[in-house]
Amino acid sequence: SQKIEQNSEALNIQEGKTATLTCNYTNYSPAYLQWYRQDPGRGPVFLLLIRENEKEKRKERLKVTFDTTLKQSLFHITASQPADSATYLCASFTGGGNKLTFGTGTQLKVEL
Amino acid sequence: NAGVTQTPKFQVLKTGQSMTLQCAQDMNHEYMSWYRQDPGMGLRLIHYSVGAGITDQGEVPNGYNVSRSTTEDFPLRLLSAAPSQTSVYFCASRVQGATEKLFFGSGTQLSVL
Numbered sequence: 001s002q003k004i005e006q007n008s009e010a011l012n013i014q015e016g017k018t019a020t021l022t023c024n025y026t027n028y029s030p031a032y033l034q035w036y037r038q039d040p041g042r043g044p045v046f047l048l049l050i051r052e053n054e055k056e057k058r059k060e061r062l063k064v065t066f067d068t069t070l071k072q073s074l075f076h077i078t079a080s081q082p083a084d085s086a087t088y089l090c091a092s093f094t095g096g097g098n099k100l101t102f103g104t105g106t107q108l109k110v111e112l
Numbered sequence: 113n114a115g116v117t118q119t120p121k122f123q124v125l126k127t128g129q130s131m132t133l134q135c136a137q138d139m140n141h142e143y144m145s146w147y148r149q150d151p152g153m154g155l156r157l158i159h160y161s162v163g164a165g166i167t168d169q170g171e172v173p174n175g176y177n178v179s180r181s182t183t184e185d186f187p188l189r190l191l192s193a194a195p196s197q198t199s200v201y202f203c204a205s206r207v208q209g210a211t212e213k214l215f216f217g218s219g220t221q222l223s224v225l
Binding site: 008032034036041042043044045046049051089098099100101102103104105 | 145214
């Protein structure tokens with residue numbers, strides 16, 4: 001079955017470092033991946049979309065890569081700040097473009 | 113511009129009771145959907161709609177009903193609540209188009225005793 005997976009183990013890093021989160025997919029080839037941020041008690045908020053032919057996408061301190069050979073997307077936050085602490089979700093469409101399937105998310109904690 | 117509004121924010125039900133979770137959006141989005149979020153399971157799609165009068169099932173539809181009589185509203189009905197339906201429910205909407213981002217509501221925390 002089609003799966004999209006993220007490391008469920010929380011990631012703790014020091015302020016100013018680069019955080020790297022991983023999203024792996026199996027048994028399908030998504031044409032694009034989306035990344036969302038979710039704060040406790042809130043709904044997810046869209047951050048970035050990357051298409052399979054884009055390899056890399058940037059937005060301010062965020063960078064997303066898409067490696068179709070490794071079947072993996074990496075999400076980077078450079079110069080991380082405590083305000084970046086949240087859960088980050090990757091998602092892709094299955095079922096003909098109407099079903100957005102999410103990974104379980106990775107919790108990031110940026111410490112002073 | 114309120115975005116996606118969900119009510120109520122919290123609800124406690126007894127097993128067997130029925131209720132409706134409300135979702136409304138004011139962005140004129142054709143696509144609306146319901147997810148549930150459980151620890152360790154992530155967000156799972158319950159039902160979705162691509163326009164008024166059109167609904168379809170997601171990954172976990174059993175025990176839930178939906179209807180879409182207007183573009184703005186997409187209520188989720190629990191016909192006979194079960195403890196397994198204890199979860200946080202999110203409504204989301206977007207412009208029709210597979211690459212478009214989802215806008216989420218703030219969620220409803222439901223406990224079924």
